Amino acid sequence: MAQPKVLEAAEYFVYFPLSELHGWGKRFAAQPKTIYSEVPKVIGRDFMDGKKALIGMSGGVDSSVAALLMLRAGYECIGATMRLYDNDMIGLEKGHTCCSLDDVEDARSVARRLGIPHYVFNFKDDFERQVIRKFVSCYECGGTPNPCIDCNRYLKFDRLLRRALELGCDCVVSGHYAQVRKSGDRYLLYKAADKAKDQTYFLACLNQEQLSRIQFPLGGLTKQEVRAIAEENGFINARKHDSQDICFVPDGDYPAFLERYTGRHYPAGDFLDESGRVVGKHRGAVCYTLGQRKGLGLAMGAPVYVCGKDMEKNTVTVGPNEALFSSALRGNNWVWYPFPELTEPVKVTVKTRHSQMEQPGTIYPEAGGFTRVEFDVSQRAVTPGQAVVVYQGDLVVGGGTITEAIR
Secondary structure, X not given: OOOOEOOOOOOOEOOOHHHHHXXXXXXXXXXXXXXXXXXXXXXXXXXXXXXXXXXXXXXOHHHHHHHHHHHHOOOEEEEEEEEOOOHHHHOOOOOOOOOOHXXXXXXXXXXXXXXXXXXXXEOHHHHHXXXXXXXXXXXXXXXXXXXXXXXXXXXXXXXXXXXXXXOOOOEEEOOOOEEEEEEOOEEEEEEOOOOOOOOHHHHOOOOHHHHOOEEOOOOOOOHHHHHHHHHHXXXXXXXXXXXXXXXXXXXXXXXXXXXXXXXXXXXXXXXXXXXXXXXXXXXXXXXXXXXOOOOOOXXXXXXXXXXXXXXXXXXXXXXXXXXXXXXXXXXXEEEEOOOOOOOOOEEEEEEOOOOXXXXXXXXXXXXXXXXXXXXXXXXXXXXXXXXXXXXXXXXXXXXXXXXXXXX
16 A cells, blocks of 8 residues: 655745734734734735625624725725524524624624625525535434534535625635635645634635635634734624524524424434443434433443434444544545545544544545545544544645544
């Protein structure tokens, strides 16, 4: 077998030069007005006059500062907030969600302060079809979906991008923490300067066409620096909390959401041990995720975890922690950045969850568009339906969807 390839450092130019802003936070705090006045001189030099940008404004501080930086870079800017759902669609009578009227008003307030137009686009049908229904289907098939990735893939950087092009804009701008660079004819995705806020795990689904039309102005800044810019410019949302949960399930109760949305009651079934022996009753296989320990209601003399589900038989298998470890995984729907397709083994580091520390491994091409990822050290709770993203240093090599954990 050929030795796994280690990608060489690319000879690239910075496609989005706002990365040069990294480290300005301390200078900014010391001399905010002087330093901020320098921003257009630095980030505007690679841009041509007459460029037009559509800013995806969620009402949060990140997208607001992204709009400000693009405006200072000399772009003609249009603010846009996506209306993705309402409470009736997700079965909530009341409660604050990320598409609330308060968020729309916060985005409008910032747009007004910046002197740019602001629009609200109704993408509710697209969101329900491309994100919510897929979320439900994945759970009902036994997987664990990642709707934030689907929202990026189909809404923020597809539906919104198409609307931007219809309006004559050159790009869509987002407040995500990531960086885009170009090497030859390839657009590359890199981690943000603020590694604690890096969002490349959620963006490694974007293709070359999308990356060529996307700007991430915050990629070279820290969150602290972003809030400092927002406060200096009097933004109403400068100290607004970041959203944490899946936006359309704000309370985190996925089983309750599934029942509300589908109108179905998921029947109880059997808990099985690894030998197939019935050890208890569960409240519906759809209610459990791989690796779960809490809420099982089982007294077996030692801690047990969800190790597998059979959705056709409506059974949930439980076992010891050791049963959760996998030596490899298989995935599909891959998007590659340094090359059009994987043709040989490549040494990488791997994430199978956003919060996970990267783990060393090797990726191998397989037939049918699949890729096998072999870990140097077995990994816990590798979950079908979740994203797998592979890196070399700060470079995102590619991303796909886990279809199988290989023990």
